[in-house]
Each structure stands twice: as C-alpha cells, then as structure tokens.
Amino acid sequence: MPSFVALPEVATVKRREFRSTLPALLFLALFFVVPVIALLLRSVLEPQPGLQNYVELLGSSTYLKVFFNTFMVSAVVTIVSLTIGFPVAWTLAIMPSRWAAIVFAILLLSMWTNLLARTYAWMVLLQRTGLINKMLMGMGLIDKPLALVNNLTGVTIGMTYIMLPFIILPLYGTIRKIDPAILQAAALCGANRWQALTRVLLPLTVPGMAAGALMVFVMSLGYFVTPALLGGTSNMMLAELIAQFVQSLVNWGMGGAAALVLLVVTLALYAVQLRIVGNESEGGR
Amino acid sequence: MLLNFERLGWLKYVLLGITLLTALFLLLPIIFIAALSFGSSQWLIFPPPGWTLKWYSDLLADPRWLSSAWTSFRIAAIVTVLSVLLGLVTSFGLVRGRFLFRKTLRALFLTPMILPVVVLAVALYAFFLKIGLNGTMTGFVISHLVLALPFSILSISNALERFDKSIEDAAVLCGASPLEAKIRVTLPAISHGIFSAAIFSFLTSWDEVVVAIFMSSPTLQTLPVKVWATLRQDLTPVVAAASTLLILLTVILMALFALVRKGLKS
Numbered sequence: 299m300p301s302f303v304a305l306p307e308v309a310t311v312k313r314r315e316f317r318s319t320l321p322a323l324l325f326l327a328l329f330f331v332v333p334v335i336a337l338l339l340r341s342v343l344e345p346q347p348g349l350q351n352y353v354e355l356l357g358s359s360t361y362l363k364v365f366f367n368t369f370m371v372s373a374v375v376t377i378v379s380l381t382i383g384f385p386v387a388w389t390l391a392i393m394p395s396r397w398a399a400i401v402f403a404i405l406l407l408s409m410w411t412n413l414l415a416r417t418y419a420w421m422v423l424l425q426r427t428g429l430i431n432k433m434l435m436g437m438g439l440i441d442k443p444l445a446l447v448n449n450l451t452g453v454t455i456g457m458t459y460i461m462l463p464f465i466i467l468p469l470y471g472t473i474r475k476i477d478p479a480i481l482q483a484a485a486l487c488g489a490n491r492w493q494a495l496t497r498v499l500l501p502l503t504v505p506g507m508a509a510g511a512l513m514v515f516v517m518s519l520g521y522f523v524t525p526a527l528l529g530g531t532s533n534m535m536l537a538e539l540i541a542q543f544v545q546s547l548v549n550w551g552m553g554g555a556a557a558l559v560l561l562v563v564t565l566a567l568y569a570v571q572l573r574i575v576g577n578e579s580e581g582g583r
Numbered sequence: 584m585l586l587n588f589e590r591l592g593w594l595k596y597v598l599l600g601i602t603l604l605t606a607l608f609l610l611l612p613i614i615f616i617a618a619l620s621f622g623s624s625q626w627l628i629f630p631p632p633g634w635t636l637k638w639y640s641d642l643l644a645d646p647r648w649l650s651s652a653w654t655s656f657r658i659a660a661i662v663t664v665l666s667v668l669l670g671l672v673t674s675f676g677l678v679r680g681r682f683l684f685r686k687t688l689r690a691l692f693l694t695p696m697i698l699p700v701v702v703l704a705v706a707l708y709a710f711f712l713k714i715g716l717n718g719t720m721t722g723f724v725i726s727h728l729v730l731a732l733p734f735s736i737l738s739i740s741n742a743l744e745r746f747d748k749s750i751e752d753a754a755v756l757c758g759a760s761p762l763e764a765k766i767r768v769t770l771p772a773i774s775h776g777i778f779s780a781a782i783f784s785f786l787t788s789w790d791e792v793v794v795a796i797f798m799s800s801p802t803l804q805t806l807p808v809k810v811w812a813t814l815r816q817d818l819t820p821v822v823a824a825a826s827t828l829l830i831l832l833t834v835i836l837m838a839l840f841a842l843v844r845k846g847l848k849s
Contacts, residue, residue: 315675315676315680316682317676318673318680319673319680319688320676321669321673322670322692322732322736323691325728325729325732326691326692326695326732329707329728329729330694330695330703332710333703333706333709333710334698334702334706336706336709337702337706382601382605385598386601386602386605388598389602391586392586392588393588393599393602394588401602403837404606404609405609407609407613407833408609408613410837411830411833412790412830412833413790413792414792414807414814415613415826415827415829415830416612416613417814418616418810418823418826419612419613419615419616419826421814421818422615422616422619422818422823423612423615425818427626427628428629429615432629459608459612462605473586476586478587481585491585491594494585499586519699520699520700520701520702522700522793523792523793523811537701540701540702541701544705544708544709553705557701557705557706560699561699564697564698564699565697568697
C-alpha cells in the first residue's frame with residue numbers, strides 16, 4: 299500500500315522496522331530452534347555417533363507397530379471427520395443464518411472447551427458401565443458391554459470429536475465461495491442432482507477437503523493427550539512413544555530419533571497442504 | 584439446486600438430520616460433564632441417583648487444586664502480557680518492513696503452531712534441564728510464550744495489514760511524534776487484533792497440558808497438570824467439577840469475545 303505522504307528517509311524507517319522483529323527472532327532462536335535442533339542431534343550422537351537409533355527404531359516390530367497404530371488412527375479419524383464434516387459444512391453454508399449461528403456457537407464451544415475436560419467426558423461416557431454402553435444395551439443392540447476405551451477404538455472416537463470442527467470450518471469457507479450460478483448452469487445443461495453433486499459440487503470442494511484432511515491428519519499424527527488417556531498401554535501412538543523414551547526410559551537418542559521421524563512427516567505433509575491452499579487462493583476469484 | 588436451501592427437497596431433511604446429530608455429538612460430552620459434576624454418584628452413574636454440591640466443596644477444600652489454578656492463572660497472565668507486547672513489536676516489523684526474507688521470517692514465526700507439541704515439550708525439557716529452568720515459573724512462561732506468540736503475531740499483523748498507514752502519517756504531519764501517532768492513532772484502530780491476541784495467548788497457556796507435564800515439578804503444577812495427574816489415577820467426580828468450572832470460563836470468554844466484536848462492528 300503506497301503511503302499517503304512520502305516521509306523522509308523512507309529506507310531507514312523500513313530498515314528500522316526490520317529491527318523490531320529482532321527480539322522475537324532472538325527469543326524463538328534461543329528457545330525454539332536451538333532446543334529442537336539439539337534434540338534431533340542427540341539422535342545421531344547418543345549413546346555413540348552413528349545411525350544405530352534409526353536402525354533400531356525402524357527395524358523393531360514393537361516400534362513399527364507404534365508407527366502403524368499412529369497412521370491407522372490418524373487415517374480413520376481423517377476419513378470419518380471428512381465424511382461427517384462435508385454434509386455439515388454444506389448445510390451450514392446454505393441454511394438460514396439464524397440456525398447456522400447456533401451450530402457455529404456449538405462448534406466453537408466444543409473447540410474452546412479444555413481438551414482434558416473433553417477427553418475426561420469421553421473416558422466416562424465410553425467406560426464399561428458408561429452411558430454409551432448402557433444405551434446400546436438398552437436398545438438391545440448388544441448383550442454385554444463393548445470395550446470402547448483403553449484401546450484404539452476409544453482413541454479414534456475421542457480424536458474424531460476433537461478434529462471435526464477443524465474440518466467443518468475450512469470446508470464451510472470453501473463451499474461458501476462457490477457461486478450457486480454454477481450449479482444452476484449444471485441443472486440447465488440437464489444434470490440431475492446426483493450428477494450435479496458428483497461432477498460439480500464435489501470437484502469444486504476437493505481443494506478445501508484436501509487441505510482440511512491434511513491438517514487433521516497431521517495434527518492427529520502428533521497428538522499426545524487423547525491417545526494417552528483413552529488408549530491402552532499396549533496400543534501406543536508416536537507422541538506417547540517419544541514421551542516414554544524421554545520420561546521413563548531416559549533414552550534421549552531414541553527419543554530424538556522418534557521426534558525426527560514425526561517432525562519430518564509433519565513438515566512434509568504441511569508443505570503439501572500449503573501448496574494446495576496456495577493453488578486454491580490463486581485459482582479462486 | 585444443491586446450493587439453494589429452499590429448493591433442496593428431501594435432501595434438505597437428510598442434511599439437516601446429519602447436522603443436528605453432529606451438533607448433539609459435539610454438545611453431548613460438555614452437557615454430560617456439567618450434569619455429572621452435580622450428581623451424587625461416586626462412580627459417575629448416569630442419570631445420577633441424586634444431586635449434590637459435594638464435588639465442588641471437595642474441590643475448593645483441597646488446597647492443591649486452588650494453588651495449581653493460581654499457578655496457571657499467574658503463568659497465563661504473564662504470558663498474555665509478554666505475548667501481546669512482543670507480538671505488537673514484531674507485527675509492526677513484519678507488516679511495515681520491506682526487507683528480504685520477510686515471508687520466510689513470517690513463516691518461521693508461525694512454525695511453533697504446526698510443530699507437534701510433544702516435540703517442543705521434549706526439546707525444551709532437555710534444554711531446561713541443562714540450564715536449570717525446569718520446574719520454575721520462568722521455564723513455564725518461556726515455553727508457553729513460544730506456543731502463544733504465533734497466535735499473537737497472526738491476529739495483530741492481520742489487523743495491522745487492514746489498517747491504512749496514511750492515517751498514521753497524517754497524524755505525524757499534524758505534529759504528532761511517530762511514537763505518539765502509533766500509540767494514539769494506530770493502537771486504538773487495531774485494538775480488536777490486540778484483544779484477540781490477548782484472549783488466544785491466555786487460553787493457549789491456560790489450557791496447555793503437554794509442555795506443562797514436562798515442565799512441572801512436585802511443587803509447581805498448573806491446573807491442567809493437576810487434572811492430568813488425577814485422571815491417570817482414577818475418574819473421580821471432582822474432575823467433573825473442575826471441568827465444569829473450566830467450561831464456564833470458556834463460555835464467559837466466548838461471550839466476551841462476541842460482545843467485543845459486536846461492539847467494534849457497530
């Protein structure tokens with residue numbers, strides 16, 4: 299934006315503006331960049347220099363199972379959130395705004411409620427004598443209580459609950475941006491509902507879905523609290539493994555190696571997401 | 584027409600049904616916890632056999648709950664002030680400056696948002712063990728500031744980008760010093776950004792649990808760490824009471840946030 303008046307010494311003012319980012323830069327360098335790099339370095343330096351930590355991490359079936367659990371839970375959570383999230387975002391985008399405001403308030407309330415409070419609620423709801431099991435038994439769907447908690451089922455339910463708003467809100471934005479006239483045109487050209495949905499509406503929302511799904515997937519990969527409380531000790535996820543290496547086993551080499559794997563996957567997927575979002579905003583109106 | 588609510592036909596009811604069920608799914612645990620916190624069953628039976636305030640009096644009678652809440656509040660308050668101040672100074676540089684690597688720098692400032700928290704927690708834990716900050720107030724404040732700062736920079740620089748700098752220049756032309764113009768003209772104009780930065784920073788610190796688990800010591804615990812430690816032992820209804828108070832705080836902050844935004848629009 300051009301300035302209204304040309305102030306003198308514009309160049310110096312702008313250089314001075316750079317200086318004002320220095321305190322934050324210094325702070326993050328010291329308490330963010332240095333500690334993270336130091337942790338990653340320990341994975342190739344401890345107990346002795348070499349790649350033995352990575353060989354052990356990627357070679358043992360115990361750790362491979364943790365990777366498998368992490369990817370499976372994240373994938374299922376992403377797919378379920380997307381399946382529920384798409385119709386909800388669609389409805390929100392077109393329903394009368396007074397009703398939509400109520401749904402938005404619920405979405406925000408659930409997002410802003412303390413994570414531990416929400417996880418605690420699911421621990422109670424899903425336990426053997428909990429409300430969900432009681433309701434299912436009352437309806438005659440099951441004879442004895444299902445094991446819904448202390449396993450990956452519990453983790454998946456709890457995480458889907460947390461991730462749903464993160465997929466509904468961006469998808470809502472994507473659908474709002476679609477011009478209804480495009481769908482009118484599809485109808486005029488003879489498309490029926492099903493064709494309009496699969497050939498027009500869904501393809502137009504694909505960039506938003508991909509961006510939202512990647513974000514949820516990446517967030518799920520590194521989640522710690524919910525898997526630790528709703529999952530069992532035999533079904534660990536990656537973030538718990540990192541914490542365990544450091545806290546109970548005091549094995550910094552392995553902890554650093556697991557952290558590097560998580561970090562690399564996260565940053566790579568995040569780069570893909572940035573590209574999708576970037577392309578969408580360039581291609582959009 | 585798929586994007587016209589009135590002309591959806593039967594599909595309208597399908598979509599409304601799914602949305603209603605999802606809204607209930609999102610609301611269910613929150614209402615459930617609030618109801619249980621007043622229930623008299625030690626084993627969290629629902630519907631509860633009777634109603635009681637016992638869990639709230641247990642909560643308030645235990646000095647460890649109160650002291651951890653006070654610790655959380657002090658940390659969150661300091662983090663909020665530092666995060667807003669640092670976010671303000673940094674945003675001016677990021678938005679107004681025209682230097683090389685500005686975009687890279689902005690990306691760097693936002694990285695703590697996308698980095699898995701557990702990695703940061705473990706990294707800072709190792710670092711603080713070396714320099715003796717583990718289990719201290721300073722350690723808590725520093726680590727929560729790393730997490731809160733991106734939100735602060737994001738909200739303030741968004742507000743600053745929408746503010747027309749020529750208004751500030753006009754104030755300078757009318758005789759205000761550059762600093763005076765910033766404080767008396769620009770700051771009030773971007774106050775909604777500053778306000779959201781403060782709320783987000785406060786909540787980031789107040790609700791944060793992963794880093795806090797690693798930072799805490801037996802003598803210094805935040806409220807989420809206390810909840811976490813209690814939950815690992817048993818599912819006592821006292822946690823339901825604590826959770827309900829936390830939910831109440833969320834509702835109050837949300838209402839405050841909505842009010843301020845409404846007030847700014849009119």
